[in-house]
Amino acid sequence: MDEIIKKEFESLVKYYESSGGNSRALFSKDYASMVINGNRVLAKNSTRGILISTRRIKDGVSAKIVIKEGFRTKYPVHLCFGMLPREGKQRIKTKIIAGAGSDVKFVAHCIFPNAQKIEHVMDAEVFVGKDAKIEYEETHYHGKSGGVIVIPKTRAYVEEGGEYTSSFVVKSGRAGLINIDFEVHLSNRAKSTLISKIYGKEDDEIRARESIILEGDYSVGLIKTRMALKDRARSRVIGKTIGLGNYSRGHVDCTEIIMDDAYAEASPVVIAKNPRAKVTHEAAIGSVDKKQLITLMARGLSEEQAIEIIVQGLLK
Amino acid sequence: MLKVVNLTVIRDGREILKNVNLEMHAAEIHLLLGVNGSGKTTLAQAIMGIYSYEGNIFFEGKNIDSLSVWERARLGITLAFQEPARFEGLLVKDYLMISARNKSMGNLENVIKMVGLPRSILFHEIGENLSGGERKRIELAAVILMQPKLAILDEPDSGIDMLSFKLISEVIKKMKELGTGVLLITHSEDMIDIADTATILCSGKVIASGPRDEVKKLFKYSPCPLKR
Numbered sequence: 001m002d003e004i005i006k007k008e009f010e011s012l013v014k015y016y017e018s019s020g021g022n023s024r025a026l027f028s029k030d031y032a033s034m035v036i037n038g039n040r041v042l043a044k045n046s047t048r049g050i051l052i053s054t055r056r057i058k059d060g061v062s063a064k065i066v067i068k069e070g071f072r073t074k075y076p077v078h079l080c081f082g083m084l085p086r087e088g089k090q091r092i093k094t095k096i097i098a099g100a101g102s103d104v105k106f107v108a109h110c111i112f113p114n115a116q117k118i119e120h121v122m123d124a125e126v127f128v129g130k131d132a133k134i135e136y137e138e139t140h141y142h143g144k145s146g147g148v149i150v151i152p153k154t155r156a157y158v159e160e161g162g163e164y165t166s167s168f169v170v171k172s173g174r175a176g177l178i179n180i181d182f183e184v185h186l187s188n189r190a191k192s193t194l195i196s197k198i199y200g201k202e203d204d205e206i207r208a209r210e211s212i213i214l215e216g217d218y219s220v221g222l223i224k225t226r227m228a229l230k231d232r233a234r235s236r237v238i239g240k241t242i243g244l245g246n247y248s249r250g251h252v253d254c255t256e257i258i259m260d261d262a263y264a265e266a267s268p269v270v271i272a273k274n275p276r277a278k279v280t281h282e283a284a285i286g287s288v289d290k291k292q293l294i295t296l297m298a299r300g301l302s303e304e305q306a307i308e309i310i311v312q313g314l315l316k
Numbered sequence: 317m318l319k320v321v322n323l324t325v326i327r328d329g330r331e332i333l334k335n336v337n338l339e340m341h342a343a344e345i346h347l348l349l350g351v352n353g354s355g356k357t358t359l360a361q362a363i364m365g366i367y368s369y370e371g372n373i374f375f376e377g378k379n380i381d382s383l384s385v386w387e388r389a390r391l392g393i394t395l396a397f398q399e400p401a402r403f404e405g406l407l408v409k410d411y412l413m414i415s416a417r418n419k420s421m422g423n424l425e426n427v428i429k430m431v432g433l434p435r436s437i438l439f440h441e442i443g444e445n446l447s448g449g450e451r452k453r454i455e456l457a458a459v460i461l462m463q464p465k466l467a468i469l470d471e472p473d474s475g476i477d478m479l480s481f482k483l484i485s486e487v488i489k490k491m492k493e494l495g496t497g498v499l500l501i502t503h504s505e506d507m508i509d510i511a512d513t514a515t516i517l518c519s520g521k522v523i524a525s526g527p528r529d530e531v532k533k534l535f536k537y538s539p540c541p542l543k544r
Contacts, residue, residue, distance in 0.1 A: 226404075255404075291401040294366055299415040299462060300389040309406070309414065316405030 009035060009042040012082045012111065019141035019172075021109045025078040033078040036061055038090055050077060050104065060091025060121070069099030069129070077104060081120070082111040086147075089119040096136075100129035100159075108138040115176070116147040126156040126164060128190075133163040140170040146202055148176030155183050158190040160216065167195040171315050175200045175233070180208040188216035188245065197226045197315040200233030200262070211240040214248035214277060225254040228311040229262035240269040243277025252281040257288055257311060317342040317497055318363070318466055323371035325358050332358045333520045335371070340499060340513065342465065345492050347508055347528065348501045350517035351540045356501045357398065359517065360468045363499070364388060364395040375466070392465030398474060398501075400455040402443055408454055409438040416461035424461070430490065431457045432483045449476050456487055460494075467491060468499045473507055485510050508532045516540075 012035060017023045025031040026043065032050035035043040039061050041054045049071030054063045065077065083090050098104065112118050128134050142148045150170075158164045164184060175198055184192045194210045206229075212221030223239040241250030252268040268281035288307050296306035320338040324331065333355045340346040350356045362369045365385045373380050380388055394415075403411060412424050425435050431453040440446060442454065452472055459467045472484050488498055489510055500507060508514060514531035516524045518540035524531050 289401065291397065292403055294364075294385055295397065295401045296414065297385040298364055298389050298393075298395045299458065300386055300394075301414065302386050303384075306386075310403065313403050313405035 005040070005042055008037045008040070008084065011084055012037050012042065012080060015082065015084075015111045015113050015141070016080050016109055019109055019111055020139070021080065022078065022107075025076070026080065031075045031078055032065075033080070034063060035080045036063075036090075036092060037082050037084060038088055047073075047075075049073060049102070057091075057093065059089070060093060062093040063095070065094065065096045067096075067098045067102040067104050067132075070101040071099065072103040076107045079106060079108040080111065081108065081122075083118050083120065084114060086114050086116040087118065089121070091121040092123070094122070094124045096124065096126045096134065098126075098128045098132040098134050098162075101131050102129065103133040105135040106137065108136065110138065110140045110150070112148050113141065113143050115143045116145050118147060119149040120151070122150075122152040124152075124154040126154060128156065128158040128162040128164050130159045131161040132159070135165045137167045138169065142170065142173035142176055144173055146174035146176045146204060148174070150176060150178045151181075153181040156192070157185050158187060158192060160188045160190060162187070163191045165193045165195075167197070169196075169315070170198045171312070174202060175204040175206055177204070178206045178208070180210065182209070183211045183213070184221065185213045186216050186219035186221060186245075186248075189218045190216055191220045193222045193224065195224045195226075198235075199311065199315055200227065200229040200235060202231045202233065204229075204233040206233070206235040206237075208235070208237045209240070210238070211242070212250055214241065214243045214245050214250050214279075217246040217248065219245050219248045221250040223252045225256075225266070226314050227256040227264065228259075228314060229256065229264055230259040232261050234263045235265065237264075237266045238269060239266075239281070240271070241279050241281075243270075243272040243279045244274055246274060246276040248274070248277045250277075250279040252283070254283040255314065256285045257314060258285060259287065259307070317344075317376055318499070319374040320359075320363065321372045321374070323359070323362060323369050323373065325355075325362050325367055325369045327358070327367070331520060333362070333369070336517070336520070336522055338515055338522065338525065340497060343492055343495050343497050344513060345488060345498045345500060345511045347511035347514035347531075348499060348517060349503065349508070349514055349531070349535050349539070351503055354517040354540060355520040356503075356517055357470055360395060360470050360499065360501055363468060364393060393468070394459055394462055394464040394466070395468040396455040396459050396470060396472065398470040399448075400451040402446075402451070404441070404443050406442050407438070408440050408442055411442050411454070412438070412458055412461055415458040417463050418461070427457045427460050430460065431487055432480065433457070449480055452476065453480070453484075456484065460487070460491060463494070464496055466497045466499065468501070470501045471503075472500070473502055473504055481506070508535075
């Protein structure tokens, strides 16, 4: 590792730790891992069943992660994507291929602690093989200025009996501008859960389009969105599920808390093109529940403390 | 410890409570009896500072009229709702920690056992997965852990089975032993035997107040003779 890369790596690891990441995993040979700062790969580690390869592309990095057929591990794959400077653009194109019968969890941290004018573009393709299982958990740690644009796009294809769970969480710091575009296609008996939990503050803007296409028979999908918005933050959420397969089941569940001058708009879209499919939705937007608030205040918490506990619970 | 003087609550142009007077002493169980709609819950919530009112409330000799809900809680007053709130994403143990003065896990486990719940429930979320009876007992546990001077319990006996009823009665007696005064709201006369004193509310007015046996007789004979 040359000296500049080493320094960048050490700085990023420090932020990774303070944001809740398990830095030991980045040094252990047991864990597959990848660390990218800006558009430079600082470190990567493949394991017996997980192969990680990267290459520079015109305006970013392309990474391919292949999980061998039948490979199951208790060690999550750790991904650390960061931008330490105040300004810049990061583009990461990833392709994850989970072989049939494999079972792997990903823990991804996206860290932009000093962001003032940062753009983070994530373009992912995920292929989940027959009876394979992928759990992808992405947590963002942004700075306090709000100068971040995050554009995560995922297209996931889940084969028969496979399962894909994704959670996208932005709770600390400013969300900035987030524009989510997730779409999952499910084959027979495949399952997917898409979870987004975001806390918008000041003039943050959150747009989310999440879709699950229930193509296969007995496929099951859930889109779960939880947002809390305060100050002048805005959100526009579209959760869409389309029932095509026989006995497919889809549900869209959106709950948002708004405070101050925030604005929230949620549009659950449920479409059935098969009389044997069932797609349902629920959406609730409102202020902090008064009974919850008074219950906590009757235990001695101030109004601000009570609101914070309710919001953090919703986003947990 | 608690003195309510000429308390009147008007909501949506309607007088829910009219010139209510009530007094209770420290570590006393005082029963607030009344048929549905008599104003018991409104009185409880006014004491907690949830509703605005005319009149005065004194706690340990101090006028608390201008204090907010949480300021009253910090003086040692708390309230458990008849239908407890549910909290998404909050574990029972974390919820109890908010109230607990002694925040050790051992203390939480003792109290959760005292209210007849298994230790494992501490790791459940206070969401839709708990029954109404379990939520009521968790609420009681939160109140015990807070060690308040005055606990206002709004119908802890509603919608529960006989076994839980006995257990809740025992827990309330235990709270008294630990030095907590309990203002117990119910419309069940079965609860009266654990009380020291009682008040009957009828159509927003106090029609009787005093030692439990005297009030019990009256409540049995005529629970609410006044018309609104």
